[in-house]
Amino acid sequence: xxxxxxxxxxxxxxxxxxxxxxxxxxxxxxxxxxxxxxxxxxxxxxxxxxxxxxxxxxxxxxxxxxxxxxxxxxxxxxxxxxxxxxxxxxxxxxxxxxxxxxxxxxxxxxxxxxxxxxxxxxxxxxxxxxxxxxxxxxxxxxxxxxxxxxxxxxxxxxxxxxxxxxxxxxxxxxxxxxxxxxxxxxxxxxxxxxxxxxxxxxxxxxxxxxxxxxxxxxxxxxxxxxxxxxxxxxxxxxxxxxxxxxxxxxxxxxxxxxxxxxxxxxxxxxxxxxxxxxxxxxxxxxxxxxxxxxxxxxxxxxxxxxxxxxxxxxxxxxxxxxxxxxxxxxxxxxxxxxxxxxxxxxxxxxxxxxxxxxxxxxxxxxxxxxxxxxxxxxxxxxxxxxxxxxxxxxxxxxxxxxxxxxxxxxxxxxxxxxxxxxxxxxxxxxxxxxxxxxxxx
Numbered sequence: 001x002x003x004x005x006x007x008x009x010x011x012x013x014x015x016x017x018x019x020x021x022x023x024x025x026x027x028x029x030x031x032x033x034x035x036x037x038x039x040x041x042x043x044x045x046x047x048x049x050x051x052x053x054x055x056x057x058x059x060x061x062x063x064x065x066x067x068x069x070x071x072x073x074x075x076x077x078x079x080x081x082x083x084x085x086x087x088x089x090x091x092x093x094x095x096x097x098x099x100x101x102x103x104x105x106x107x108x109x110x111x112x113x114x115x116x117x118x119x120x121x122x123x124x125x126x127x128x129x130x131x132x133x134x135x136x137x138x139x140x141x142x143x144x145x146x147x148x149x150x151x152x153x154x155x156x157x158x159x160x161x162x163x164x165x166x167x168x169x170x171x172x173x174x175x176x177x178x179x180x181x182x183x184x185x186x187x188x189x190x191x192x193x194x195x196x197x198x199x200x201x202x203x204x205x206x207x208x209x210x211x212x213x214x215x216x217x218x219x220x221x222x223x224x225x226x227x228x229x230x231x232x233x234x235x236x237x238x239x240x241x242x243x244x245x246x247x248x249x250x251x252x253x254x255x256x257x258x259x260x261x262x263x264x265x266x267x268x269x270x271x272x273x274x275x276x277x278x279x280x281x282x283x284x285x286x287x288x289x290x291x292x293x294x295x296x297x298x299x300x301x302x303x304x305x306x307x308x309x310x311x312x313x314x315x316x317x318x319x320x321x322x323x324x325x326x327x328x329x330x331x332x333x334x335x336x337x338x339x340x341x342x343x344x345x346x347x348x349x350x351x352x353x354x355x356x357x358x359x360x361x362x363x364x365x366x367x368x369x370x371x372x373x374x375x376x377x378x379x380x381x382x383x384x385x386x387x388x389x390x391x392x393x394x395x396x397x398x399x400x401x402x403x404x405x406x407x408x409x410x411x412x413x414x415x416x417x418x419x420x421x422x423x424x425x426x427x428x429x430x431x432x433x434x435x436x437x438x439x440x441x
Contacts, residue, residue: 003157003179008074008296008303008328009286015161020179022187028176029191032123032150035173040120040148043102047095047146049172055095057169058088065165069133070287072159074296074328075250077288080134087138093405094426098146101423102430113437118430120148121217122193127185127207129199130156130298131253131346137166139403140196140219141175143426150174152192154185156199158299186210194218194429198255201414219418219428221255221410223344224372226401227365228258229386231358231378232266239377240274243350246375246400248282248332251294252348253302255415256373256394256401259345262364265354272336272352279322279332279350296328297347303328306347313341313349340367358382362389372411373401393419 005014020028039046058065066080075083094101105116124144128137133155141151151174155163160179167177180188189195189210194217197207204222211218228246230239246258263271287295297303310333313319317337324331333349341351355361365374366389373394376383383397393411394401403409408419419425 003160003181005072005158005161006299007071008299009288011300011327014071017160017164017179019181019184022184025178025180025184025188026191028178029123029125029152029188031173032152032176036120036123036148036150039145039150039174043099043146043148046148047098050091050142050145051095054170054172055088055091057171058084058091061165061169065134065162065169067288068165069159069162070295072161073130073133073298074287075131075133076292076295078290078292079250083132083135087134087142090139090405090421091142094142094146097423098143098426101426102147104435109436111436112439113435115435117433117435118147118427119433120144121429121431123150123152123191124429125189125192125195126151126153127195127197127199128153128155130159131250131255133159133162134166135403136198137163139405139409139420139425140198143421144196144429145174147426147430149193149429151176152188153177154180154188157181189216190214192216196418196420196429197221204416217429219410219420220416221418221420222372222414222416223346223370224255224257224411224415225259225342225344225368225370226256226373226375226392227390228261229361229365229374229376229378230261230263230267230271231361231376231382231386232264233382234267234271234378236267236271236274240271240278242377242400243275244278244282247350248279248294248348251297252330253298253346256403258350258375258401260351260353260364260368262353262355262361264361265356268354272334275334275350275352276320276322279334282322282332284323284326284329284331294329294332294348297330298328300328302346303330306330306345306349309343309345309347310335310349313337313345313351316341342368344370358386359389362386365390365392369414370411371413372415375399375401 198221316339408424410419
């Protein structure tokens with residue numbers, strides 16, 4: 001069976017790849033397992049490899065990689081370049097802080113010495129999505145590698161070229177890519193020592209079930225329907241500008257994009273007018289044009305899914321679209337409704353709701369099963385009153401929700417479990433070994 005990649009703007013074919021068979025998958029894991037036995041021995045060697053070899057290669061290949069990423073899944077190329085820069089920064093951060101994060105945790109007991117060691121599990125299987133082809137994979141891979149694990153990556157089929165380019169840049173038997181889909185991806189979990197998955201809720205359930213069947217550690221980063229709460233004392237002009245990036249980043253295809261705009265009734269008309277004004281300014285077009293802000297959705301099937309959701313939302317409220325649909329490009333859209341729409345919309349569509357009290361705002365925030373991130377805009381005093389009432393893994397005040405290497409990333413409920421990034425993320429794929437030492441009597 002072959003995998004084909006396609007430019008979602010021009011619909012031109014980009015590449016064709018043969019899917020790996022079961023024997024190839026098994027041998028890939030076995031190879032990484034062998035190399036990991038040496039890799040795990042020295043954190044200094046691991047950090048040196050990443051600092052002196054991997055980071056310079058990503059810098060040299062930045063433009064080539066950005067073009068492949070954007071061509072395959074429609075991300076504006078300026079955002080692909082920024083994504084690569086962020087991955088480089090994140091790698092530098094874990095090279096700097098890794099030894100500290102992984103140092104023994106000494107605990108005072110009656111023993112002569114007692115402590116917890118953090119040892120790598122072995123080989124971590126990454127099953128990653130197409131929307132951030134580099135960042136999603138790197139933010140899982142780099143902490144795990146610094147901790148001493150090897151990596152096998154199964155990327156979304158539509159970004160196979162991006163995955164192969166990553167493998168080429170790493171140029172290491174500790175970072176390998178397999179080209180599989182469906183049931184073969186699930187069956188590969190048994191060869192790993194842990195699995196990190198980013199993707200849809202349904203696929204996450206299948207991954208978790210298979211990992212549990214084989215007693216493998218799993219971390220799931222699933223979907224989100226993040227609320228963007230605008231309090232009545234918010235700076236409306238600045239908040240409206242921020243709402244543009246919050247919803248439209250990556251063509252609206254981001255798990256942590258703000259998807260539901262929950263606005264105080266006292267200022268809702270003014271804020272809506274400002275939000276519209278900003279959405280109308282966005283430039284649509286070819287993702288390889290530096291001036292483009294919104295390119296095509298990742299595929300024809302993804303565009304069709306979002307169109308159907310727009311039809312559903314149109315029946316639930318008042319819909320305004322700012323621009324013309326063209327091919328797989330869907331223009332910025334705002335839907336004013338008080339209906340509880342439970343599905344995640346993975347495209348540039350904002351659901352606009354209003355509230356009377358902070359308790360009402362929190363209730364709307366929590367009306368879906370997702371709990372990834374949330375942002376609150378207004379005075380700190382007011383924002384801090386609503387934060388404890390919101391069910392989510394992250395809350396940002398007066399800032400768009402973002403992943404930061406210094407802070408744990410992850411959600412609750414249908415948004416998954418476990419954490420990526422920060423000290424908490426690097427420890428996810430380690431064995432917490434308890435060591436008790438007593439002097440001989």
